[in-house]
Amino acid sequence: MTQVDRPLFTDEAGQRDAAWVQAALAGEAVAFERLVDLYQRPAVGSAYRLLGNRDDAQDIVQEAFLRAYRSLDRLKEPSRFGPWLMRIVCNLSLNARRSRGTRATVTLDEKQGTDDRSSEFGERTGGPLRPEQVASGKELQEAIDAALETLPEKQRLSLVLFTIEGWAQKDIADMLECSIENVKWNVFQARRRLRVQLGNLLPG
Incomplete structure (x- = not known):
């Protein structure tokens, strides 16, 4: 079962988190x-997908938890x-990408989740690729990464979190504070815009 089938931000999880937040505020x-x-x-998984570097992702998440802890008393709900924490993570990751010039790894494949040959952090664990596969794959990925940078933030996040991280649409909607229909529309528009920009680079 994928994460899409098991939403992270359920009502039950919200009640549990609220109790822990209140306990933390009580000392x-x-x-x-x-x-x-x-x-x-x-x-860490989401930060890695946006940054492409495990150490950077772990640093970002550590900073996100620190900010969340310091601002816990300002969390209204x-x-x-x-959703609040994950938005901090994603925003910090996007800021880091802009300042460090790093790019996310994303695919236009309609399948949700990661490649079944990938590890927890998206690193390929299968056998070595042939040189021609590396060359063509690298060219396509670089083109996708460049096109990804041109997308509006919500479209970019919706596409990465839904198609790569395998997030449930409800979780993305909660994090971005929009409707599930808006998430679907963002993913659709992101894919459409990337395909228009990439043109002949995409396989037929």
Whole structure:
């Protein structure tokens, strides 16, 4: 079962997070540690997909948790801790990409989630590719990365989180504070715009 089938931001999760947030605000350090344990993996995964570097992703997530902890008393809806944190992660990742010149790895494949030959961080774990595959694949990926930079933020995030991270549409909608229909539209528009820009580089 993919993450698409198991939304991260459920009502039950919101109630649990709210209790831990309130406990953390009351001085129970272990409560925030539980939130870190829960969201560390998806946060690092999303940051990695936007940055393309594991160390950078882990640094971004550490900074995101630090900012979340310092601003915890300003979170108006404790039940929305998950979407709130992930938005911090994504915004920090986008800022880091712009300042460091890094690019995300994204595909226009209609399949959701990662390649079944990829590891947790998206690194290929199968056998070596042939030289001609490396050359053509690198050219296409560089073109996709460049085109991705031209997309509006919500389209870019919707596409990356839905098609690469395998996020549920409801989770993306919660994070971006929009409707599920808007998420679907953002993904559709992002794919359409990238295909128009890439033209003949895409396989037939």
